[in-house]
Amino acid sequence: MVFPPIPNREYHEHFMRQAIQMAELALASDETPVGCVFVHSGEVIGRGINGTNASLNGTRHAEFVALAEIMSRHPQSILTTTDLYVTVEPCIMCASALRQYGIRAVYFGCLNDRFGGCGGVMKIHSDPGVDPAYPVYGGLFREEAIMLLRRFYVQENEKAPEPKPKKNRELKTEILPVTVTQPTAAAAKSNMAAARAGELKHQMA
């Protein structure tokens, strides 16, 4: 997928930088490095990182955490004039929720080819449906968003049940056309990733 040019890119990069910073903070505290900010009239009104580990709830994605903050201070209708900046494309669940809440637009870093809902796997943002569609713009600091995820996948996450061995799983260093995922897939696979990373270290030593 080739991302089309984004008008006024620098303006949007400013906010995506803040979303990246959220993801950096998440990574520093062993959380899945996905970060997001909601922006209304040039002002950040909500920020979020994944809350799945804290809530033992696989649906507590960064977007929802930020929405909770927004709803505590603003009426829900503010979302119809609000844009979302998120380091990884919203998943199918979040894409649907954002559409039902009436978000104005979504800007993201990298695609989520495991369960992306804004083009990665499905197009929940623009499919025929009862709620108005919203535009999405991808590719803002894409490489950084991907590298954040890769750094996370070599960390350990022992909560996943019976991790399945994955053939050909290696730590990639070059950036390929499309990319990886959000938290729950991470949980299911990171054990193996960690084991592979261990192997790599072993080989290098």
Added chain:
Amino acid sequence: MSLFTFLFHASTSLFEHVRHLLEQLTSTTMASPVDSVAPSEGWVTKRSHSHRLVQLKTKEECRLGNETIQVWTVELPSRHAEWVLKIVKEQVKDQDMIDLQHLRRFAKPKFLPQHVVGQRDKVKEMYSIPRAWESTPFAVMQAPSTTTWEYAWPKNTKQMNRPQTLHLLICPTRFIQLSDLHALLMQHTPFCSSADSWAYPLQIKEVTVPLLSPTSPQQADMWSRDYWPTFYRKTNPFGAHPATIWKAEDELQNVSAPGNVDVKEAMTLAKTVGRETEIRGYGIGPGCVIMERVDNVTQIVAVAGDARSKPVKAGSMVEDTNTHGCNGNIMGHAVMRAIGIVGRKRLRAASHIISTRAAKAERSFETCGLGHDEQARDAFFLDLPITPLEEKYFADDNLVPDGYLCLRLEVYLTHEPCMMCSMALVHSRVGRVVFLHRMPQTGGLTAELARNDSGPVGLGYGLCWRKELNWQFMCWEYAEEQKKGSTGKVEDSSTTDHHAQHIARATLDLTGMDTDFNGEDDDDDDYASVSSFVESTHV
């Protein structure tokens, strides 16, 4: 129907029969709140519909079921069949890349559809040779030893002398060009020998065959009739294995341990749960029940009703962001709430290790400079009980400790969930989902897009079983039995018809709701009153 299937059905019916007898005996003394749906099959004294599980078709079953591929075939004497197949396997590269194991490699002419046996032969047209015996008229002859004149029919002679032939499915047409294949086969018997090739001219045909395995014996029969002899191997590459589905359906419907909850009771509870929040003005009626099944014992671990209208801030009203529906707080959908409640319950019952880790994760919010207004967060996510009924099931510490999300739990819903909730179920790794009402405009689980007889029937997402996603679960519609002529147990062969009729009827019902919105259903079906909102509502 195989013997196994027969026995399975027979034992199930017997079991149900005995159970219904028992229910009859006990119903006079016991009145359970979840017993309002009467048992089916002639025992009904109260006017009510019986329901049964109808497994949802997966997206791939709907999308790919009729996909076909072009293959080359050739007719040849059976004594040469193995040799020619060997040549083809050696010489045509990469043909194993397409799995056609569901098709017979060799087929007798009598088992082939007429259009395949009698199809135009392209090579014959390329190298057309006049064949004398076909144009020679019959002759009248006298045998040397008699004086009788006999008619000699060239056609008869040909048929009698010609041994059995078979049709060989060579390979998909994309793997070898017609001219190359022709040249290859011309080098080998019987086509290279002038004697044999006289009787068996090389006739390569292009035939359309089903690309993918059939998912039922009926489909295999149909394809054998229409395309090429096809096997049904009692597997389903596009969904759960049939044996797994039978086992699941048995577990859902038959109470195998005292105190267990079956699908009927669970569904009634889901409805009650939804109504509990609705009468308090919190939501619009849908309900969700999450159940754990360990060693054949069921435990209801969480229940939640729709609470989209519950104000996020004290003293404020929930507003609709859209004018056309009852959007409200999307986090208040019953599925999202129930999943959240399971998380809260896990957190409460977590071992030291898990709770330490969760607490650490919680602290990372502060590290990230995120607000820590717990009250506001709870009011938004609504992942704590808000009715006495929800509280009752939340208080019960009956979850297997330190489980992962909602791994392999069973979910009972009054309505087909929206895309957000459907994906939330995928993220939560649930095992089985049963819902009562289809939501053709908003539902995320059904895979059908449209039907010829009734038009659009759904969005076609089929999220319960998508190969692209990292988790699949089995899903059923708890469909209403046919009112007339239904004997309760429906055989496999009529399943699809019944299903189709149900969909058609459901769609009609929904269409009817447009004009009769909020009107009380004249039927006293316990479930009917639940869908008192427009069909474009996300549930």
